[in-house]
Amino acid sequence: MKLIVDNMSCDHCVKAVTKAxxxxxxxxxxxxxxxxxxxxxxxxxxxxxxxxxxxxxxGYQFVAISF
Incomplete structure (x- = not known):
């Protein structure tokens, strides 16, 4: 599954989303x-x-499903 997520800009964002x-x-x-x-x-x-x-x-904004 692929999600488009807004508000991600750095390695901390990557770690936070991965952990979630x-x-x-x-x-x-x-x-x-x-x-x-x-x-x-x-x-x-x-x-x-x-x-x-x-x-x-x-704390990130889901935008859409990516296909």
Missing amino acids: INDIDPKASVSVDLAKKEVTIDGGTISQEAAIKAVDDA
């Missing part, structure tokens, strides 16, 4: 592309809704 996802699903592999504002989540069992909520709760 992994706190819900430790088996999920998370990668963040700051230039594209894209969060890619592979593996694990986290739902799209849970991932969006985790990102929002971490």
Whole structure:
């Protein structure tokens, strides 16, 4: 799953978003592309809704699903 997330600009943002996802699903592999504002989540069992909520709760703004 790929999420477009606004308000990410640095390594701290990458760590915060990764931690938010992994706190819900430790088996999920998370990668963040700051230039594209894209969060890619592979593996694990986290739902799209849970991932969006985790990102929002971490203080970042979910924008859209990327295909």
